[in-house]
Amino acid sequence: SKTQVGFIGLGNMGNPMAKNLMKHGYPVIASDVFPESCKELRELGAQILDSPADVADKADRIVTMLPSSPNVIDVYTGPNGILKRVKKGSLLIDSSTIDPAVSKEMAVAAEKRGAVFMDAPVSGGVGAATSGKLTFMVGGPEEEFNAAKELLSCMGANVVYCGQVGTGQAAKICNNMLLAIGMIGTAETMNLGIRLGLDPKLLAKILNMSSGRCWSSDTYNPVPGVMEGVPSANNYQGGFGTTLMAKDLGLAQNTATNTKTPVPLGSLAHQIYRMMCARGYASKDFSSVFQFLREEEGQ
Ligand code: NAD
Incomplete structure (x- = not known):
C-alpha cells in the first residue's frame, strides 16, 4: 500500500x-x-x-x-x-x-x-x-x-x-508575464474594435482565425458575451485573481532587475495590475482588465 x-x-x-x-x-x-x-x-x-x-x-x-x-x-x-x-x-x-x-x-x-x-x-x-x-x-x-x-x-x-532548483519558478514567471501582456493586449484590442462598431463575437472569431490569436482571445476571452464558461461570463468571479497576477508580475520584475533584463511590457503590465488591485478589482479574475479599461475611458 x-x-x-x-x-x-x-x-x-x-x-x-x-x-x-x-x-x-x-x-x-x-x-x-x-x-x-x-x-x-x-x-x-x-x-x-x-x-x-x-x-x-x-x-x-x-x-x-x-x-x-x-x-x-x-x-x-x-x-x-x-x-x-x-x-x-x-x-x-x-x-x-x-x-x-x-x-x-x-x-x-x-x-x-x-x-x-x-x-x-x-x-x-x-x-x-x-x-x-x-x-x-x-x-x-x-x-x-x-x-x-x-x-x-x-x-x-x-x-x-x-x-536546477528555481528553474521551475523561472518558467512559470515567464509564462505568466506573457499571459498578462497577452490578456491586456486582447482586452484593449477588443475594446477598440467594439468602439469601431464591430460585434465582439465576430471580432473574436476573426482574431482567432488570424495572426492576433492567443490564449486570451480564443480560450479565455475577457469580453462578456463572447464565450461561455469563462470568468468574463460570470462577472469575473472565480479563475485567477488579479492580486495573484500582480504578485507574479512583481516576481518577473524582481528577476528582470536582478539579471539586468529589459522587460518594458512586463513592467507596464505589472503597473496596470497594481492599479486594478488598488481600484476594487483585487479579488476579480485577471481578465477583468477589460472592464477596467472601459472605466478608464469614462464610459
Ligand atoms: P489560496 O489563497 O486559495 O490558498 C492558499 C492556502 O494556503 C490558503 O488556504 C491559506 O490558508 C494557506 N496558508 C497560507 N499561509 C499558510 C501557512 N503559513 N501555513 C499553512 N497554510 C497556509 O491560493 P491558491 O489559488 O490555491 O494559489 C496557491 C498558489 O498557486 C499561489 O502561489 C498561486 O499564484 C498559484 N497558482 C494559482 C492558480 C489559480 O488559478 N488559483 C493557478 C496557478 C498557480
Whole structure:
C-alpha cells in the first residue's frame, strides 16, 4: 500500500490537488492555518494536523501550495515549520508560485537537514487542478525528478523537468508575464474594435482565425458575451485573481532587475495590475482588465 503524503495549503488549488492524491490511493496528512480550508479534506478521510512541523513528523514526502514567498518561508523555516522536524531523506515539493531566489534558499536550508527541496509551480487554474490536468514545471536535483513525478503525475497531465532548483519558478514567471501582456493586449484590442462598431463575437472569431490569436482571445476571452464558461461570463468571479497576477508580475520584475533584463511590457503590465488591485478589482479574475479599461475611458 502507498505511504502517506503530507500536504500544506488547502486553498483554491491545494484542496483539489490533495483530493487527487487521495484518489490515487495516497493517504494524505494535511495542515492549513485557516481551519475552514481543511473541512472537505477531513470529511474525505485525510488526517488534519496543527502545523507543518507535525506533518513533517509523520510524512517523508510533503507538497506545499501556498500564496506567496513569505508564506513559504514561514511554512518551511518558521518556528512550527517543516524543517524543525523533517525526517532525513524527505522529499519536499513546493508548488506555490514564488521568487526563485526563495526556492534556492529553501533548498539550501532543507539540504542542511538532510532533505531535498524541489520547486514545482503549476500552470492551469482551479479547473485543471480539479481534473488532474495541471502542468508542473520542476526544478531541483535531476536524480530526484522521478520520485517527484510519481506524486505530481497524480495531479497533472504534464510534469516537465526544467533544471536546477528555481528553474521551475523561472518558467512559470515567464509564462505568466506573457499571459498578462497577452490578456491586456486582447482586452484593449477588443475594446477598440467594439468602439469601431464591430460585434465582439465576430471580432473574436476573426482574431482567432488570424495572426492576433492567443490564449486570451480564443480560450479565455475577457469580453462578456463572447464565450461561455469563462470568468468574463460570470462577472469575473472565480479563475485567477488579479492580486495573484500582480504578485507574479512583481516576481518577473524582481528577476528582470536582478539579471539586468529589459522587460518594458512586463513592467507596464505589472503597473496596470497594481492599479486594478488598488481600484476594487483585487479579488476579480485577471481578465477583468477589460472592464477596467472601459472605466478608464469614462464610459
Ligand atoms: P489560496 O489563497 O486559495 O490558498 C492558499 C492556502 O494556503 C490558503 O488556504 C491559506 O490558508 C494557506 N496558508 C497560507 N499561509 C499558510 C501557512 N503559513 N501555513 C499553512 N497554510 C497556509 O491560493 P491558491 O489559488 O490555491 O494559489 C496557491 C498558489 O498557486 C499561489 O502561489 C498561486 O499564484 C498559484 N497558482 C494559482 C492558480 C489559480 O488559478 N488559483 C493557478 C496557478 C498557480
